[in-house]
Amino acid sequence: MVRLDLRVVFCSEHHEWIAHCLEFDLLGSGVSKEVALASLNEAIFLQVQATEESGNIENLIVPAPAEFLQRFATGTDVVVGRLPFEDTDVVVIEGVSTRECVVS
Numbered sequence: 001m002v003r004l005d006l007r008v009v010f011c012s013e014h015h016e017w018i019a020h021c022l023e024f025d026l027l028g029s030g031v032s033k034e035v036a037l038a039s040l041n042e043a044i045f046l047q048v049q050a051t052e053e054s055g056n057i058e059n060l061i062v063p064a065p066a067e068f069l070q071r072f073a074t075g076t077d078v079v080v081g082r083l084p085f086e087d088t089d090v091v092v093i094e095g096v097s098t099r100e101c102v103v104s
Helices: 033-054 066-073
Strands: 004-015 016-023 026-031 089-099
Touching: 004 026, 004 033, 004 066, 026 033, 033 089
Parallel strands: 004 089
Antiparallel strands: 004 016, 016 026
């Protein structure tokens, strides 16, 4: 079992919000941060489910490129709902930090 703290960076691009989980390099999108976060939660759930089925934990943790880590590092802390991911036999999410970035 893997225990993780997740980092999510929100960016607004082309009138849509993107929620990017840096530990899994997964995205969710929507008309609001809340919708983007819900979409991201679904993507994480599907990735964890596929990892459980394959038994290959290496499929799970694929860090985002440095550009997105920098966006998180220079972003502003935000609170946007919560990531309602339920723990599984493969992963326990201990906490989630969220920040908003400005794309230049």
